[in-house]
Structures are given as C-alpha cells and as structure tokens.
Amino acid sequence: MSPSSNGPSGLSLAAQLQNLISATQIIAEEINEELGARFVQVTFPPRNATGLIDETIFEMLDNADAGIFDMSGPVIATGGAPVHGRVSPNVMYELTWLHALGTPTIPVIPEEQNSEFYLSQLYARPVPDYTVDTLVGMLRTQIRYLVHGDSDNPAADPHRNPISKFYNLSIVDIASSNGLATGYYHNFLRYVLDTRDSPFLRYPNADFAVELSRLVIFRPETIGEVEGMNARLNNELGRRGAPPVETLLFEAPLHSRKLTLKHVGSSLIDIPTPISSLAHSPRYRKARRIIPRSPFGDSSEGSELRKRKDKLEKSMIDSFFRVMDYLLEEPGLDGSRIHVRTIDEFLAETA
Structure with a gap:
C-alpha cells in the first residue's frame, strides 16, 4: 500500500500514522511525568521504511511491551460512493505476530470502516477522525490501563485476542514452556498430587x-538461579538451625x-529444574548475546538492553x-496442595 494513499479520514495513511505516533507520545509524556521516570517509551518504524518486514521490524516487535496499530484501509474511488479498501497485509501480519x-x-x-475477518474478533478502538487531539482522548484510557492495570471494561483489555482466547496462552508461551512444564507435570506433579494415591495419603506407614x-x-x-538453589537451600537451613532436607x-x-x-x-519440596533449560531457547540466547556485543556498556542504552533480557527471562x-x-486443572489432582515460594519466602515460613 502506498504511504500516499488516503485513509478514511481524508488524510494520507502516512499522516494518519504520524498523528497516531504523536498522540501516543503525548500520553506517554503524561504518564512519565506522573511517575517521575521515563517509564513509557514510544518506538515506531523508520519513516523511510521500505514496507518490508525486515530484521529491524522483527526486533521492534520482539522487544515491544505493547503495540498500537492503524487498521484503516485506503479509500478507493469508484465513481459512486467511496469504498474502503482492506488493511495492509503487513499490518495484519505484524498484529497477529x-x-x-x-x-x-x-x-x-x-468508525465508518467495517471490521472484517480476523479483525471482527478483536476489540478495535473506533475513532471518529485522526486528529491528534481526538486520538489522545480515545487512546488515553487503554494506554493507561497497560501501565496501571485498571480498567472498567474487561472486553477492551489489550491482552485479549483470538489466539490467547483459544489456547488460554500465547503461542510463544506454549512453544517455549509447554514442553518443559508438560514434562514436569507428567513425570512428577501428576503422581504426587493424585487424589487416589499420593505421598499425602500414605501416612502413617x-x-x-x-x-x-x-x-x-x-x-x-532468574533462570541461572536454578542450578544453585539446592545448595543454597541446604546451606541456609543449616545456618538457621532449621530442620534439614x-x-x-x-x-x-x-x-x-x-x-x-x-x-x-511436613513440607514436600521440589526445585523445578526443567526451568534451567529455558536458557537454551532461541529468544533467550539472542537476548543474552546482544548485551556483550553492545557498544553502550554501562550507559543508559546498555542498561536498557539488560532490562529487556531480564524482562524476557521473567516472562519465560x-x-x-x-x-x-x-495442566493442574485436570480432574483427579489436588492442586490445593501446591504452594509456590521463593527460597527466601520458604525460609521465612520455617524460621
């Protein structure tokens, strides 16, 4: 789609996008001023972008905490009433990514453009026009929700989409974690939580x-903490004079x-060692490799790269x-027995 094509607002699609960027930046500045920190940063594709989804675009998508998309199509003159064209395939690809x-x-x-196909399954924010003031007013609530997590309209939750609704998880969550968590469940959890026979039902013998x-x-x-958790737990229990493992x-x-x-x-304990395997996932290895190669060192840019890696690690x-x-929602399991704790939390409880 040509950037000079006109959108439904009468502006060019490029001008619509620029106004959307400006509105988002205004809202970000409001939030940052309230919080007293540069908490929200707005990034956008280069203005000379070729339209290809190249490595720069993929990195932007991979690092993003949220995405805002202009889903308008060009207005096509037909000699009669104008017809709204369909959204750029690139935009749809990036959205579903x-x-x-x-x-x-x-x-x-x-507002006047119908949502079709995949878009009809989303909560899309309808706007009457693409002026900066209008966009600020229409987007402020949802962007603030992304930062503060409070909303009066669950249907407008930006986290909701057809993929996560179907799987109850994102596809990447499934790909990176499903195998490890499923193995942990099938090899361990389902046996020790079985309501018919489990360690909790064997006492006394x-x-x-x-x-x-x-x-x-x-x-x-952190992912790297897993390997040392067993030694740390034993050392801390011994140092505190607590019951041993x-x-x-x-x-x-x-x-x-x-x-x-x-x-x-009386506490059965387990360290989920499969988590350490997440260090070998492609996304994590890429994030970890970027930091040593960064020319920014301890600068704010280098710190930002480390924050991205830490955020990815936490999300995994x-x-x-x-x-x-x-998986613990399967029938026949007593999931109420499970208590997830950090080592420090557990030690505080056993003190």
Whole structure:
C-alpha cells in the first residue's frame, strides 16, 4: 500500500500514522511525568521504511511491551460512493505476530470502516477522525490501563485476542514452556498430587513417618538461579538451625520407578529444574548475546538492553508456571496442595 494513499479520514495513511505516533507520545509524556521516570517509551518504524518486514521490524516487535496499530484501509474511488479498501497485509501480519507473542495490542480503526475477518474478533478502538487531539482522548484510557492495570471494561483489555482466547496462552508461551512444564507435570506433579494415591495419603506407614501437608515448589528469580538453589537451600537451613532436607521413596501407581522425594518437616519440596533449560531457547540466547556485543556498556542504552533480557527471562519463568497451573486443572489432582515460594519466602515460613 502506498504511504500516499488516503485513509478514511481524508488524510494520507502516512499522516494518519504520524498523528497516531504523536498522540501516543503525548500520553506517554503524561504518564512519565506522573511517575517521575521515563517509564513509557514510544518506538515506531523508520519513516523511510521500505514496507518490508525486515530484521529491524522483527526486533521492534520482539522487544515491544505493547503495540498500537492503524487498521484503516485506503479509500478507493469508484465513481459512486467511496469504498474502503482492506488493511495492509503487513499490518495484519505484524498484529497477529504480537498476538502470537502474547503482547497486548490496541488496534485503531475508523468508525465508518467495517471490521472484517480476523479483525471482527478483536476489540478495535473506533475513532471518529485522526486528529491528534481526538486520538489522545480515545487512546488515553487503554494506554493507561497497560501501565496501571485498571480498567472498567474487561472486553477492551489489550491482552485479549483470538489466539490467547483459544489456547488460554500465547503461542510463544506454549512453544517455549509447554514442553518443559508438560514434562514436569507428567513425570512428577501428576503422581504426587493424585487424589487416589499420593505421598499425602500414605501416612502413617514405614516409609512415611511424617505427615506431609503441602508441596512447596521453589520459584527462581532468574533462570541461572536454578542450578544453585539446592545448595543454597541446604546451606541456609543449616545456618538457621532449621530442620534439614530429608528424602523418602514413593512408589507411585503406574510409574515405572520409585520417585525420590524431598521434604523439610511436613513440607514436600521440589526445585523445578526443567526451568534451567529455558536458557537454551532461541529468544533467550539472542537476548543474552546482544548485551556483550553492545557498544553502550554501562550507559543508559546498555542498561536498557539488560532490562529487556531480564524482562524476557521473567516472562519465560512466568510462562512455565502459567502452563503448570493450566495442566493442574485436570480432574483427579489436588492442586490445593501446591504452594509456590521463593527460597527466601520458604525460609521465612520455617524460621
């Protein structure tokens, strides 16, 4: 689509996009002033962009916390009433890419333009025109919701889209975390939480001298923390004079071997070691490689790169636990036994 094509507002599509950028920047400045920090940053494609979805565009999409899209098509003169053309395929591709990533989006569409096909399944923000003042007024609430998380209209939640609605997770969450969390569930959780027979139902007998009350799953702060969690837990328990980590064997029905379980007092405990494998995922490895190559060092730009990596790392850990929670909805499991804690939280409880 040519940037000089006219949108429904009468402005060129390029002018509409520029007004949308300006409106977003105004709202971002308002929020940053309120918070006293540069919390919201607005990025947009280069003005000389060729229309190709190149590496620069992919990096922008991958790093974005949210995306705002102009979904208007060009007005086509037919000799009669003007006909609204369809949205650029590039824009639709970029929109659904963010949906697959699980990134919240705000599609903007002219009031007089009908939403078709995939767009008809979204909450698109209808606007009467593309002046900067109008766009600021129409977008302020949703952008503030992205920052503050409060909204009176759940249907307008920018996180909602047809992909996440169908799977209850983004596709990237499924791809990066589903295999690890599913393996953790099938190899461990479903046996120790089975309502028919589990470690919680075996007391008292020769192997279970302690009545277990809960399963504490330790949540790491970072992916790299996982490997050292076991040593840290043992050291901290010993230093505090708390009950030590003890082991017991559980012969679960239908399992090919006995499970070696660990507990501290009445708490069955487990470190989800599969999370450490997330360090080998392509997105994480790419984010980690960018930082040493960055020429910015400890500058604000270098700090921003590290923040992006940390944010990705946190989201991957979040995704693992979301998939785990989803799998625990299976019937026949006692998910109420699970308590997710950091090591510090657990130590505070056992002090």
